[in-house]
Amino acid sequence: MTVIDNYPTRLDRPAPPIPRIEPTVWGTAYDGPLDQAALHGFAEQGYVSRPATVPDDWLPPLRRELERLGDRLPGDDPRVIREPGGGVRSVFQPHLLSDLIAQVIRLDTVLPVARQLLGSEVYIHQARINFMPGFTGAGFYWHSDFETWHAEDGMPAIRAVSCSIALTDNHSHNGPLMLMPGSHRTFYPCVGRTPENHHARSLVRQDIGVPSREVLTGIAERCGITQFTGPAGTALWFDANVMHGSAPNITPFPRSNIFLVFNSVENALTDPFAAERPRPEFLAARESRVDLGPEPPGPGRDLGRVLPVDRV
Template sequence: MSSRHLSQSTDRYPTRLDTQIDPIAREEPTVWGSAANGPLAAADLDSMASNGYMVRRDAVEAAWLPALTAELDRVAATADPWDPRIIREPGGSIRSVFQPHLFSDLISEVVTLDTVLPVARQLLGSDVYLHQARINMMPGFTGTGFYWHSDFETWHAEDGMPEMRAVSCSIALTQNFPYNGSLMVMPGSHRVFYPCVGATPRDNHASSLVKQEIGVPSHATLTAAADRHGIDQVTGPAGTALWFDCNIMHGSGSNITPYPRSNIFLVFNSVENRLLAPYRAETPRPEYLAARTSQPFSATALTT
């Protein structure tokens, strides 16, 4: 079922509730395409369907990495301090930059690499567009983490994403060690939706991008999920791509080491899963957080 067949009254994944309700079994597949539809082999697709994530080494070749690292430094150095797309830590350092493909032609090229865009199309079984893009910067000593959450919970509640038909690609631009804030995932948790308690405040994104407190499961829910699914920590060299389903439970700790961690974070949504009105928020989040006007990709270029 695609979003064209769903209405605002069709909410199969209620959340932001007054009281806790039981987890909800996922209805949609995780992988929508087949081995004939792209570069991933059947074993890769089976692993993604089972675990909700997969790691692809050398998604960005080593020759690209110095230029991309310099580009991140340039974007950070030239960022308008009043631009709402620039999210800062409480101490002032840059935490995230949204829509980096509009700041940088080089980052825009990464989106359309053969190791990126065709994979997104294959996993989602359709043409795709960028629901969200950002660069995440976790500097040494001061970088703070991201609390446990399902992205779909936010995208459903605050953006109006009707179905679980989106996938994220996090491309490491620095070494991801077990100790510098690398991402943790609960494998298999994507098959269950965990409703959360608490209404969405007005303009929740203004604070949630720094510290998310609404739309996160309770400690008891997270404990039960971890006991059921376990926790994997994703590490690897620069150039590695982590693909993960929109509903997988994930998070990261703070970085108190000297070693920074930065990545390009791309969210691909199926063109058959267009956003509706938010299910649990008064107004949609800004376009730079949840694209409503973006078009599918052409064969050679990014269009927005």
């Protein structure tokens, strides 16, 4: 079956922006916990912040779990992405390594929101934990996630949403996520062919699949830039195509988060649109199976049960 590429990218020369085809919000206020005002804000801005997404009593066990995974996974595990200086930057597939992290997906404040925004059943396209330690935490350059997922994973349509759950307080000074509100309405093709095994480098520093400085300047002048700040436990939901990035953290205050990407089961991956072969499974699940982990614990149950790091 031939799949039409509505968002060509990784081109030989600059190309004009492409207006988004798909809606941003697929469900209604009757389909989940977000009211009409929140849905309207998401449609207009491309993101919405949800305080108290993770209960306070979950935060200490989750922080310990992040440290456990970062410290105990073997150094040659491809799911562990390290900074050039050696520190852990990200750990992928944490929901397959920890029941506790898997349970976060099924919280009433998480999974129903994903289903509501995408208007369908969903599955985990990608999951990771991100570390931004004090003084040395590196940033993420401006990019649209969908550009990479389309080019290198074969995601055909903009029908995915990300949920970044802060496990530490996010201040304006410790490298919080920055977004360009409204930028999700337009797809910006990028210049440059995808190198072989591009993911091995792009997860540390991304040079391919990012707009030029001139394009970014124009987007910022039209849309402005906002920061995601708030206490630990807050979740930022943002559209797959919104332009975002973060600055380095040179403060003493670390920042860490659980990052979940939900894709609609009606938006299953195809062959990559601008890469020789798909990225590994830990970066992009190629089967749209609805396997969202165990139910969250009820009252009185232990939050600390974890799985061996060598389970998978």
